[in-house]
Amino acid sequence: MVDRVATWIRAAERVVVLTGAGISAESGVPVFRGAGGLWRQFRPEDLATPQAFARDPSLVWEWYLWRRELIAAAQPNEGHRALARLAARRAGVTLLTQNVDGLHRRAGSEAPIELHGNLWRVRCTSNCGYAALDDEGGPPRSQLRCTCGAWLRPAVVWFGEPLDPTTLDAASVAAEAADVLLVVGTSAVVYPVAALPHMARRRHARVVEINVDETPLSSEADVVLRGPAGELLPALERAL
């Protein structure tokens, strides 16, 4: 199966890769759903929302600062690195990620489209326009309020918030133009991103799922490579 996917990629003009939390699992970054969920007794849907932040901004910041500490101590894995090398060795590769951990950039991916933002970026909750990119290796952020007095927030997309329209548009155009779409390490349940593989398939893309588990996308995929991304992506790279 890996060889068949490699043949499709070699023949493809445009390859799109969509990643989710599963590609960072082998770096020790917990996934959102399923075993080893993210934090204490909370569910991501309880914390990654504007309502949760309005109710208790300190708690939500505590969660993000905990995740930042975990991610700063993590290293990109062979799955991240194989994707970075794939885009470096040939044209026409677009990387879309739902992850906010920044590990694709640290692995060398030049311009991943971060559909749900990046937890190292902050922005002011008022319209004063303040925004900043914190240094991943730097000291934990202690300044949680803007100079204008309003709360700062992680520049990520919470549940119930719209994705940046330009970003979503670029991702949709890429998915619809894809000859091959690799869907890696996502439970394929979070919309609107979960609609992208179906949009790609309706056009002409070969859809390949790389995941350790079954997902709602599995039955729609042309090929399912069942296993860890940190092994399957390097295996795919070797077969190219």
Ligand code: BV8
């Ligand atoms: C929107 C950023 C509309 C923050 C995230 C009710 C109320 C409100 C909204 C909704 C609702 N019902 C439905 C919705 C829509 C909602 C949604 O889809 N909810 C789901 C849960 C049903 N979507 C939204 O709210 C979106 N916005 O709809 O706005 C709108 C429009 C206009 C105006 C106003 C509003 C926003 C969604 C974005 C939310 N933000 N993250 C943060 O990270 O802190 S989502 C979060 O889930 C992460 O980004 C994550 O990446 C994403 C998807 O999860 P996955 O990446 O798939 O991770 P998961 O753990 O689920 O799965 C991991 C997979 O990896 C598993 O399959 C596992 O088997 C696999 N795996 C594990 N190890 C490995 C592996 N695979 C390979 N190798 C391994 N080693």
